[in-house]
Amino acid sequence: MTVTDRPAHRHVHDAPPAPNRWWDRFGSVEVLAVILILLVIFRGPIAAKIAQLPLLQTWTTVFVSVMVQAMPFLVFGVALSAVIAVYVPRSFWAKALPKHPALAVPVASCAGVVLPGCECGSVPIAGSLMRRGVTPAAALAFLLAAPAINPIVLTATAVAFPNNPEMVVGRGVASLVVAMVMGWMWLRLGKLEWIRMPHRPELDDLSKGRAFWASCRHDIIHAGGFLVLGAMAAATINVIVPDAWLQSLADNPVLSVFALAILAVLLSICSEADAFVAASLSQFSLTSRLVFLVVGPMVDLKLISMQTGVFGRRFAFRFAPTTLVVATALAALTGALIFS
Incomplete structure (x- = not known):
């Protein structure tokens, strides 16, 4: 018997894939649904327990109020962002911008008005713009x-x-100015070797309908998760941190600005919901809360990680700290002019 006549042997890697069991499809969305169902079923005992603890009752009130106010904007923004990302051709953006880089920066900054979405979607879209x-x-x-x-x-x-x-007005003006300043600074000081040009296609292998729902599912899980964390952090600050500490920090105009700038980086709240968290920090001045609103959508932990993944560490470790300094300074200046 020749070699070609020998019977083929079945190898381990040739084995058929394991059956698609129901628990293999049990992800974070399903876990959230189960938790919500359990909360509805046991809402009576839970409410009774919360009523016995005043601090927990205050925490729950702040958390729920932030979530209820912010969630409609988050869902609406994610849906519109998915529509634009899926149904608007990417080549449109390259054709709409001026050829001269210095003129393209302010036009691209103003083009942000037509993208109703959070910062989670802006990073991959910026990558696709560069690819085009x-x-x-x-x-x-x-x-x-x-x-x-x-x-x-x-x-x-x-x-x-x-x-x-x-x-x-202050948020819109300060954010627009920061974006243009950073764009012009990159033209002047940036180097191509600092940035890794992205080559990942966005949902190219899916139909438009499936791409739309995939985009919505991805954004609502990520942005919604950070919203929950932000609402929890805001509620915790209002309950755990003594009012005297917050008030002494808020009474110092310089420290309050830096404190809320750092808080915006750490909380990593979606831009469609951060205004409600800022409004709950009523101990702080309007200027410091404006800094919170300007810094958050531009520099936070999730953005730094996303920028590192898309553009590389050399870019993120230079771009994020510079943006933080510029955004804090210009937002504080804008607040001093508007609220004085």
């Missing part, structure tokens, strides 16, 4: 401006600060 030939300075300006000046975020800010309409 848009100058990195313009793409980065768009990345910074889009999460802060789009109509969903500005409307949410107006709802969160009904008695301070100047907060909406």
